Amino acid sequence: MKPGFIALAAATAAAASLAASPAFARDEVKVAGSSTALPYAKIVAEQFQKGNSKFKVIVESGGSGAGINQFCKGVGPEFIDIANSSRPIKPSELEACAAAGVKDVVEVKFGYDGIVFASDVKGPDFKFEPKDWFLALAPEVVVDGKLVANPNTKWNQINPAFPDWEIAAYIPGEKHGTREVFEEKVLGAGCKATGTLAALTAKLGDEKKAEKACLQVRKDDGGKHAVDIDGDYPETLARIDGNKTGIGVFGLFFFENNADKLRVATMGGIKPSQETIASGKYPVSRPLFYYIKKAHVGVIPGLKEYANFFVSDKVIGADGPLVENGLVPLPDAEAKAVRETVDKLTTMGAKS
Amino acid sequence: MTIASTSFNPPASATRADVAAALARRRKFAEWRFKAYGMVAIAISLGALAILFTTIVRNGYPAFVQSSIKLDVFFDPAEIDPSGTQKPEDIRNANYPKLAQAALYKLIGLESSDRKVRRDANQMLSQSVDIQLRDMVMKNPALIGTTQPVWVLARDEIDALLKGSISRDTPEDRRKVNDRQIGWADKLVADGRMVKRFNTGLFVNGASSDAETAGLGVALIGSFFMMATVLLLAVPLGVAAAIYLQELAPKNRFTDLIEVNINNLAAVPSIVFGLLGLAVFINFAGLPRSASLVGGLVLTLMTLPTIIIATRAAVAAVPPSIREAALGVGASRVQTIFHHVLPLAMPGILTGTIIGLAKALGETAPLLMIGMVAFVIDYPTSPLDSATALPVQVYMWATEAERGFIERTAAATLVLLGFMVVMNAVAIVLRQRFMRKW
Numbered sequence: 035m036k037p038g039f040i041a042l043a044a045a046t047a048a049a050a051s052l053a054a055s056p057a058f059a060r061d062e063v064k065v066a067g068s069s070t071a072l073p074y075a076k077i078v079a080e081q082f083q084k085g086n087s088k089f090k091v092i093v094e095s096g097g098s099g100a101g102i103n104q105f106c107k108g109v110g111p112e113f114i115d116i117a118n119s120s121r122p123i124k125p126s127e128l129e130a131c132a133a134a135g136v137k138d139v140v141e142v143k144f145g146y147d148g149i150v151f152a153s154d155v156k157g158p159d160f161k162f163e164p165k166d167w168f169l170a171l172a173p174e175v176v177v178d179g180k181l182v183a184n185p186n187t188k189w190n191q192i193n194p195a196f197p198d199w200e201i202a203a204y205i206p207g208e209k210h211g212t213r214e215v216f217e218e219k220v221l222g223a224g225c226k227a228t229g230t231l232a233a234l235t236a237k238l239g240d241e242k243k244a245e246k247a248c249l250q251v252r253k254d255d256g257g258k259h260a261v262d263i264d265g266d267y268p269e270t271l272a273r274i275d276g277n278k279t280g281i282g283v284f285g286l287f288f289f290e291n292n293a294d295k296l297r298v299a300t301m302g303g304i305k306p307s308q309e310t311i312a313s314g315k316y317p318v319s320r321p322l323f324y325y326i327k328k329a330h331v332g333v334i335p336g337l338k339e340y341a342n343f344f345v346s347d348k349v350i351g352a353d354g355p356l357v358e359n360g361l362v363p364l365p366d367a368e369a370k371a372v373r374e375t376v377d378k379l380t381t382m383g384a385k386s
Numbered sequence: 387m388t389i390a391s392t393s394f395n396p397p398a399s400a401t402r403a404d405v406a407a408a409l410a411r412r413r414k415f416a417e418w419r420f421k422a423y424g425m426v427a428i429a430i431s432l433g434a435l436a437i438l439f440t441t442i443v444r445n446g447y448p449a450f451v452q453s454s455i456k457l458d459v460f461f462d463p464a465e466i467d468p469s470g471t472q473k474p475e476d477i478r479n480a481n482y483p484k485l486a487q488a489a490l491y492k493l494i495g496l497e498s499s500d501r502k503v504r505r506d507a508n509q510m511l512s513q514s515v516d517i518q519l520r521d522m523v524m525k526n527p528a529l530i531g532t533t534q535p536v537w538v539l540a541r542d543e544i545d546a547l548l549k550g551s552i553s554r555d556t557p558e559d560r561r562k563v564n565d566r567q568i569g570w571a572d573k574l575v576a577d578g579r580m581v582k583r584f585n586t587g588l589f590v591n592g593a594s595s596d597a598e599t600a601g602l603g604v605a606l607i608g609s610f611f612m613m614a615t616v617l618l619l620a621v622p623l624g625v626a627a628a629i630y631l632q633e634l635a636p637k638n639r640f641t642d643l644i645e646v647n648i649n650n651l652a653a654v655p656s657i658v659f660g661l662l663g664l665a666v667f668i669n670f671a672g673l674p675r676s677a678s679l680v681g682g683l684v685l686t687l688m689t690l691p692t693i694i695i696a697t698r699a700a701v702a703a704v705p706p707s708i709r710e711a712a713l714g715v716g717a718s719r720v721q722t723i724f725h726h727v728l729p730l731a732m733p734g735i736l737t738g739t740i741i742g743l744a745k746a747l748g749e750t751a752p753l754l755m756i757g758m759v760a761f762v763i764d765y766p767t768s769p770l771d772s773a774t775a776l777p778v779q780v781y782m783w784a785t786e787a788e789r790g791f792i793e794r795t796a797a798a799t800l801v802l803l804g805f806m807v808v809m810n811a812v813a814i815v816l817r818q819r820f821m822r823k824w
Contacts, residue, residue: 060674062771062772064675064676064772066757069785072761073595073786073787075761076593076595076761077595079761079763080593080594080595080763083763083764084516084517090763090764090772091763092676092760092761092762092772093760093761094675094676094757094759094760094761095759095782096759111674112668112669112672112674112675114675155560265785266785267785267787268784268785268786268787287787288787291562291787291788291789292787293559293560293561293562294552294553294556294560294561294562355513359595
């Protein structure tokens with residue numbers, strides 16, 4: 035019993051002294067951020083590591099905001115090197131970055147992602163316009179020129195062509211980058227199209243406030259019409275499995291993998307596909323980014339190589355693995371410019 | 387009850403007997419009812435457990451086998467070694483998928499040079515063939531110029547088709563596998579060229595975005611490192627603290643306060659320990675994110691109260707007469723503790739420790755905060771390398787879009803449950819073997 039205890043105590047002391055020595059040199063590239071960009075970052079990391087077995091890449095998820103927040107904590111091996119994001123970095127976040135010493139940030143747009151609206155595969159086809167979603171989900175809408183609490187409880191009240199289904203929309207929760215795109219491209223557009231924006235501006239006396247009010251989502255009837263999904267798309271799919279008359283918001287890639295369970299709706303008359311999103315015809319899409327901490331280039335082995343590999347034609351090009359997995363590729367000219375940005379590490383401020 | 391029902395002399399008034407009998411009946415009925423409640427409660431919980439297990443097992447068992455295709459690969463010297471000198475760079479950068487594809491075309495009798503048709507055929511093979519064939523040649527360059535039978539993995543969609551999770555009844559435009567590929571797959575199966583083999587990759591591979599090559603390897607190593615850290619830190623610290631508090635500490639307000647706080651600590655939600663770990667171990671001490679050492683330290687903090695409480699209970703259960711006897715023959719207090727109390731309390735301590743470890747093994751929440759939800763491809767070689775853990779791997783696979791990951795999620799859950807069952811069984815066996823009754 036006794037020698038065992040002494041060995042244990044020695045090991046404890048060793049571990050404790052290990053814990054006390056700070057700031058390890060690091061030989062892994064660390065990436066964190068958007069869960070939408072995660073599948074792509076994972077594929078790139080895997081392929082990159084297969085080709086260059088001397089480098090290691092660790093990819094974490096957590097959401098665009100969380101990734102950028104970690105990225106902006108400072109310079110040094112204990113902070114991440116690349117933040118993935120499904121939206122452009124905000125000026126306030128750049129300021130926070132600069133305040134922590136992260137002054138040189140390289141912004142890289144690597145492709146587009148489409149957001150699709152889908153219902154159970156056995157249901158009818160939907161042809162949506164942004165205003166339909168606004169009328170379904172807004173807390174207040176204009177009826178006969180007056181702003182009233184949203185009276186719509188069934189889809190066929192919005193458009194007689196829709197089925198007699200109770201409105202139950204499963205939309206991404208507030209922490210998702212997808213939510214922002216949904217608000218801006220669907221609710222905001224619908225708000226304007228229905229004239230609610232004008233009515234709200236008149237009521238609130240300020241267009242900025244009215245625009246913000248447009249993006250609110252109804253909470254009446256116990257919140258059963260608009261349900262926030264804080265988890266990932268499999269959760270949304272499970273909800274639609276449980277409620278066959280629900281309509282969910284998905285990423286294009288997730289839908290393509292589950293096309294045998296889901297029926298996708300058109301938006302603005304356009305069916306979402308890689309082609310319609312790349313050309314910009316399909317209205318609800320967003321660019322995907324990653325941000326490089328320039329101060330880490332040359333310090334963390336493999337960082338520059340990873341960044342270059344990511345934007346190379348064999349990765350993000352039309353025949354590359356990312357496109358095969360649902361990424362909508364950049365147009366050729368844009369891809370070329372991006373490659374140059376990464377190669378020269380042109381920082382955000384230095385852009386012409 | 388027995389007195390009322392077994393009286394020899396019936397009481398004078400019949401009404402009193404009736405009342406007593408009615409009372410007895412009622413009490414008997416109450417007893418029966420209470421038993422029934424208990425049985426219903428047990429039935430409900432067993433039913434829930436049965437549903438849980440059957441769902442997990444039904445979803446998970448297919449993942450333990452994986453469809454593989456037996457290809458006769460010709461290691462073409464023109465492709466691998468054009469210079470004839472076996473230069474390492476040539477061997478490293480050769481187009482191995484092309485070799486595998488050529489072998490596949492032969493098997494399925496594909497002669498068309500239509501790019502689209504060839505692409506469909508290529509997509510039946512896992513992307514891992516590249517590395518697999520490359521490693522074969524790099525290990526044994528003598529293979530160049532020969533034809534070898536090689537088992538390669540099929541793409542996860544083909545695997546899902548064979549396992550039935552992609553249905554053939556779905557119209558082609560909604561299916562991930564087209565009719566042409568189904569035809570080929572059926573032919574390969576009929577020829578005995580494609581069979582489901584035991585999926586060793588599930589236990590040894592690291593993270594992958596392709597379902598067929600994703601495995602628990604990194605998670606198992608990460609969990610092992612974390613459990614080792616917990617065992618090395620939490621057990622000595624916990625046992626020492628418990629023995630001091632139980633045997634040596636003076637009874638005063640201060641030790642009472644400590645005791646109350648240890649009990650409170652045991653009830654703190656685990657995510658709080660994650661936040662603490664992030665603040666102390668990563669931001670303050672500068673330990674690397676995602677490292678299994680940090681995970682182990684956080685889980686140590688979480689397990690410590692459990693071990694202290696279990697150890698104290700075990701030590702308190704040792705009869706005082708043992709201590710008094712030892713002290714009476716002149717042993718010091720430390721001798722009493724180490725020679726008599728601790729050995730007798732050992733089964734209880736071990737049980738508490740193993741249950742604490744099992745709880746730590748299944749913990750996910752605190753690991754989210756310290757970056758262990760990560761995509762790690764290579765094995766960690768030390769506790770300072772980035773790693774994941776078993777429950778985290780379950781969580782990560784559950785959010786994937788591909789069909790192949792659904793069964794893997796359930797399979798990983800089964801592996802985790804397997805470890806739990808084994809650990810709990812060990813705890814029970816130890817208790818049965820070493821327990822002494824007084």
